[in-house]
Amino acid sequence: MTPQADSARVSFWTRLQAIDRRWIYLVLAAVVIVPLLFPFKIKPKATTPVQKLFNYIDTMPREKALVISIDYTPDTRAELQPMVVALLRHAFATRRPVGVLAMAVYGLGLGEEALSQVAAEFNAHATNHEDSIINGEDYVFWGWTTPPLTVMLGMGERITNVFPVDYYGARTESLPIMRDLRNYDDMGILVTVAASAMPRSWIVYAQVQFGVHLSCGITAVSAADFYPYVNSGQFTGMLAGMKGAAEYEELVTAKMNKEGLDWGLRNRGTEAMSSQTAAHLAIMAFIIIGNIGFFATRRRK
């Protein structure tokens, strides 16, 4: 190669190294938007931790409750809300009692929204009282209180002492569902859906002292931190990020279809997977090009 050609090549890489970051934002925006408008088919296959949680909830005794702790705030809604929706659909489809609480005060609205949405989905197809999903009978939304340490230890004794009134202001002792949902002993599993270190607190305070079965749905950022707890069996499975949510959605959809509940419900996690895949490919390309540019310019120096 001639020196001129070599110089031109290096100057291309040098220019690439100094590219305005806004061009990268623009490319990423395009890469995400196009598959949202024209999605390609992706069917997420359940990984072992996701399958494990699904199997546990699916096979736990009918009278045992699924309890979901909303430990996240609206900024991580995109990743975590689809998990809560999928978990609620699974519990209602298999007619298990559900309790929901919020450890994050900003998560209250998200919990209420998920419960109202999924209850409405089921009630839209209900033909009688037995088919319906009713607040206080099939589910309870305890709401929020603080501090978490007191809540976690108190729920091991009596939930109604920790939450004397539910989110809607009703006395929890008067709710039919609370007759068989007194403390951790009546829970099949407690799933903490979190964007913080709260799952660790659940292990330390609720599991060590009371032996409650735990699992977690967490943001992808914290997934690597929580794998050791899955490996040790302290968490029964785990949902990590939007991909974990999409995998669980697929399992629940297959289950509901099998049960004759084929309602064509929207799965926000699964819908996002084509954009997610395209964005990952773009970022991998950026990393490879960036590294080539780095080494090319370094060699020149």
Place this chain on the structure above:
Amino acid sequence: MHIATDPWVWIAAILTLAIFSFLYRENPFYRIAEHLYVGIANGYAITFYWHRILVPSLFDPVARSPHFITKVWLIALAIIGALYFTRFIPKISWLVRIPIAILLGYGCGASIPRAVEAELLRQLQATIITRAHFAHWDTAAWAIIILIGVITTVSYFFFSAERKGALKPISYVGIVFIMVGFGASFGYTVMARISLFIGRLQFLLGDWLGLIR
């Protein structure tokens, strides 16, 4: 295409675009949205703390409890809690140490024994290879890799001896495990940030503009 008619959706969409405008450069729209967010978030939290904590757990019991001793306890605890605000009065700011000390004592007492069990003993237990691991080749392989990873990584953080002899190659393997851990964390972080971006675009393109279902 079915554009939203709900004014709240429009407000959320405009605020989302205002925050995104920071990607181009700092501007007044971004500033307005940022300040609005901080103000609303604080107002929301204060309202909930007032209605869900102070009223049912302090004001109501003090006003209605038939037991005098209960009222005294609650008022005394409220005064201790209020000592946090003495930080703003330099002359008596030392009083803030009282509630901090109580909280630290309670927190440490409740946490330490349980944390040792949950974070140390159970994690150590998980590194022990048992006969059950050899039921399948993959579980056996993962158990061995985890054991090697734990030992070599811990040896990298062993600062009491100079890193030479057998410790040198062992700690080098530890670095490899640490780097793999960093790589996994970085990959997950990328996935998380993209997911959040997708979530907002689902809202803008779907709930607001009606371009997607």
